[in-house]
Amino acid sequence: MAISIPSTMISSCDGPRPIPLIGMGTATESVHLVKAGIIEAIKVGYRHFDTAAFYQTEKVVGEAIKEALKLGLIKSREELFITTKLWCNSAEGHLVLPAINQSLRNLGLEYVDLYLIHYPLRLKQEDFKIPIPKESIFPINIRDVWKAMEECQNLGLTKSIGVSNFTTNKIQEILSFAKIPPAINQVEMNPVWQQKKLNEFCKKNGILLTGYSPLGASGNGWGHNRVMESEILQHIANSKGKTVAQISLRWIYEQGASFVIKSFNPKRMKQNLDIFDWSLTKKELNKISQIPQQKHTFLSSMASEPNDVMTEIDAELSLE
DSSP, X not given: OOXXXXXXXXXXXXXXXXXXXXXXXXXXXXXXXXXXXXXXXXXXXXXXXXXXXXXXXXXXXXHHHHHHHHHTSOXXXXXXXXXXXXXXXXXSGGGHHHHHHXXXXXXTOSOEEEEEXXXXXXXXXXXXXXXXXXXXXXXXXXXXXXHHHHHHHHTTSEEEEEEESOOHHHHHHHHTTOSSOOSEEEEEOBTTBOOHHHHHHHHHTTOEEEEESTTOOTTSTTOOSTTXXXXXXXXXXXXXXXXXXXXXXXXXXXXXXXXXXXXXXXXXXXXXXXXXXXXXXXXXXXXXXXXXXXXXXXXGGGBSSOOHHHHHHHHHHHHO
């Protein structure tokens, strides 16, 4: 039996609209596992799937949606919440509409539920090659790009728009001129990088904070084990008869944030949803708040050499 995932409301072109508080991520080095993983996730209860042009999983996500419809796992596409993202090589005003239209073709959809600016920078390169050459990295003209993002929503190509890896300063800049404010800010968030300041700022401005790498992306080439190996989290998990993953995910949920998590293991998929009929005590929350903080995902690691634009963004993100 599928587990029912709670939702919260975000702004959209149709007025307030629900988004499931747990989504399945598709950023992976094992793209061949994504389609079957999504099918299994839908059976378990997942309804929000997060992809991006950069992940190169949009086509596979689209294939999985068609397969789920064919199998009768869902009755219509409207049962799903699909997020994708504008990659930095299209982060110019005149390139945004072509980019979202290409994503929609990849997905085989008429619209996405949420379209995010992946990073607050611009790349001058046609492909998704990593490492990024230093000379290809430039600041973003956020006013022009956001105006184009608003057009995407006004045209119905996406129901909502938002940002990813944006600091309070960069969001404030958008809010100073935006006709449509961001609905979401998706950032690295977990018990070893808690984003307290940014979460508080987003709440005050009606923006939902969504955490990626909620368990540290352990097992991926870009991930770490600091969440799963935390002695504090392990102690709390043992005392409550829960897994470290469940403690970490419940902690994010209790911060009033949502999150996207990736697992292709059916057992862990179910475990990661089993966080809603229990809670953390004040004492446990206090212990988690004392975990030493360390940001892990640094944008500059994607470049061939350090670049002033990336270094500045990393510095701002590290202060959040």
